[in-house]
Amino acid sequence: MSKLVRFGVSIEEELLEKYDDIISDSYGNRSEAIRDMIRDRIVEEKKRSSDEKVIGSLTLLFNHHKRELTEKMLKIQHDYPEIFKSNLHMHVSHDFCLEVIIMQGKAKILREAANRLIGLKGVQHGKLTLTSTGEDFGLD
Ligand code: NI
Incomplete structure (x- = not known):
């Protein structure tokens, strides 16, 4: 078994209370819930590291008052013009x-x-959801 490490996390009280509410039914303690969340993220990232051709929909909720945020978002999208296909914007x-x-x-x-x-x-x-291009499914 590998060595256990303790680390400190700064988090808004309200956010932590909400998280504790969600995990209270399934986990004995917060540490195990956070370990599972980290494992899940590692598995997910592995799946997403392939050369496989996929379609993704990325949902971002953001505060547009944040300084230079929209400019930074545009700049990143222009760094990959070949993959960004379409945007839908909603003023929430x-x-x-x-x-x-x-x-x-x-x-x-x-x-x-x-x-x-x-x-x-x-x-x-922010959440990225990946799906197939459909080429593997045949024409049914
Ligand atoms: Ni807007």
């Missing part, structure tokens, strides 16, 4: 916008570009 409220971005290309490139966008400061939530 005074502060928040939702963007759904359709991408097509190698899984690992989509993952890289999506992670850069999700990691931007001001992006409150």
Whole structure:
């Protein structure tokens, strides 16, 4: 068994309470829930590291008041003009916008570009969903 390491995390109290509520039915303690979340992310990232051609939809919820955020989002998309296919923008409220971005290309490139966008400061939530291009399914 590998060595256990303790680490500190700064998190908003309200956010942690919500998380504890969600995990309270299935986990004896928070550490095991966080370990599972990390394992799940590792498995997911592995799947997304392939050369397989896929289609992805990336959903981003962000605060458009955050300084230079929209410029940074545009710059990243222009770094990969071959994979970004279409954008849908919704003005959710005074502060928040939702963007759904359709991408097509190698899984690992989509993952890289999506992670850069999700990691931007001001992006409150981001999720990349991958699906097949359908070529493996035959014509049914
Ligand atoms: Ni907007």
